[in-house]
Amino acid sequence: MKKLNHTLAIGFFALSMSTIYGCNLKVENTKNKPLIAQVIPAEDEKPAKQYVKIALLLDTSNSMDGLINQAKAQLWDIVNEFTYAKCGNEARPSLQIALYEYGNDDISAREGYIRQVIGFSSDLDEISEKLFSLTTNGGEEFCGQVINNSLKQLDWGKNADDLKMIFIAGNEPFTQGRLDYKDATSQAKEKDVIVNTIFCGNYDQGVGSKWKNGAELTGGEYMAIDHNRQVVHVATPYDDIIIQLNSKLNKTYVSYGYAGARKMAVQAEQDVNAYEMNESVALKRAVSKSSKLYNNSSWDLVDAAEDEEFRVSELRKEDLPKELQAKSVKEIEKYIDDKKVERAKIQSEIQELNKKREAYIAKNQKEEKGELESALLRAIKTQAAKKNYKWDKK
Structure with missing residues (x-):
């Protein structure tokens, strides 16, 4: 049937003399400067803790077992990568992950064959538990609709310095469904959410079926992977x-x-x-x-x-x-x-x-790293750099 596989603060801007908060903003030294033009934010106006928010939207239609397996494995690669991440102000961001499945006949047609498996959570055991609960079945894959659902249902916050990313993976045309993917990506851009697309199959086929365009509209990355590639284990003495x-x-x-x-x-x-x-x-x-x-x-x-x-x-x-x-x-x-x-x-x-x-x-x-692992980490690092995140493995 379908050859699919699951790949898967607001920065406070004041006057030029202000103290500035945020991940990609450095605090300005106001020593010896006149207080006339200085704006000091009230305690409750300070930006909240820095977050990295990632929503994984996985196609769970037939033949996507390989994608799901890669997602189960690569969850820990994402976590371990952000263990070393720092904001521009040297703070460590908090990681939250959400999970959606789409294209599965076991989900109601009235819901567009789409289900929120778990909302944004930092409970890594629960996220793993939900990933391992996923099963595949045939269905219709509505990419625009699942992106739209994740934008409306999840709390993305309003912190301009948070890193907000969607990773949607599948292998059917990106154009399926009544909700135009261009409308969904437009909403994502308004929320400062980057949509990254992962096509399970041939690169050119994904381009022709608009997966590449779906990513480009928000400045995201388009990737094509072999979702059936097995996780390779290199044994070590440790x-x-x-x-x-x-x-x-x-x-x-x-x-x-x-x-x-x-x-x-x-x-x-x-x-x-x-x-x-x-x-x-x-x-x-x-x-x-x-x-x-x-x-x-x-x-x-x-x-x-x-x-x-x-x-x-x-x-x-x-x-x-x-x-x-x-x-x-x-x-x-x-x-x-x-x-x-x-x-x-x-x-x-x-x-x-x-x-x-x-x-x-x-x-x-x-052997090279897993297909999904390489795709995810490459996109994450590229987009995190634009928010002035850096990686410190000391």
């Missing part, structure tokens, strides 16, 4: 150690609240999913878990305690794991601190081993 450290890392998580036990189970399940797909995917996920982008403060006491407003004394006894319910507040705080130290040590070890792993792969890898 792999087994990293996998073992990942298991130790999981034991530093201390669940709390009504969702704690379930979320901890999801964490373990996604480790298994990654490993069963490919050992390299499991390794990349372990590296992601050793970064600051992997945060589980909603259910893990160690991450939650990083918030200066967090108070152990305000937790209900029934919200704590059984091993902590009989302990005093001071004992619980010490327990959390000990786990924090242990986790930091393990994460540091994983990071150091991963540097050696990457160096080994660079020296011994004969």
Whole structure:
């Protein structure tokens, strides 16, 4: 049938004497300057935290299993890439990912065969869980409509310095559906959202079916990939150690609240999913878990305690794991601190081993990176540079 595969702040501008905020704007030195023309923003007018927002729109019609598999694997490449990203003001941006599927007969025709799988989220385990839940079935692929839905349904924010990107992947003509893709991309441009298109198939065929034009209208990138290309694993002497450290890392998580036990189970399940797909995917996920982008403060006491407003004394006894319910507040705080130290040590070890792993792969890898991985990272770096993002691997 169809040969498809899933590839997948507002900067505050004042007068010339103003202090300026934003990722790609440097703070101006106002020392010794007259205060007459100076505008000082109120506390609530300061731009919010910097965000990178990525919406993945994946065709899940027949024959797109390869695309989905690449998306499952490349999620961790995206996360690991942004581990090193910095704004122009040296701040680390927060990463949020949303996921849509389209072109699947299992979705109502009244919805245009389109479904929001998950809205913008920084919960990496949940995003992985949703990706692994995707299945394929034949349907109509309405590219303009799914882009339009993602623009209307997702909270893209109004920060001009946020990096906002859509990646839409598929292999049917970009022109299908009642909603013209040109109207959808026009709306994207108004929201400062860049649309990147990934055609699963021949480059020239994608050009002829308007995938290239769909990207060009917002300044995005057009890419053609082999969605059936298999993820290649290059074994290194550091792999087994990293996998073992990942298991130790999981034991530093201390669940709390009504969702704690379930979320901890999801964490373990996604480790298994990654490993069963490919050992390299499991390794990349372990590296992601050793970064600051992997945060589980909603259910893990160690991450939650990083918030200066967090108070152990305000937790209900029934919200704590059984091993902590009989302990005093001071004992619980010490327990959390000990786990924090242990986790930091393990994460540091994983990071150091991963540097050696990457160096080994660079020296011994004969195969190129995965098709989707290369396409995504190339587009991300190109567009991030325009917002004055930089990559610091020190």
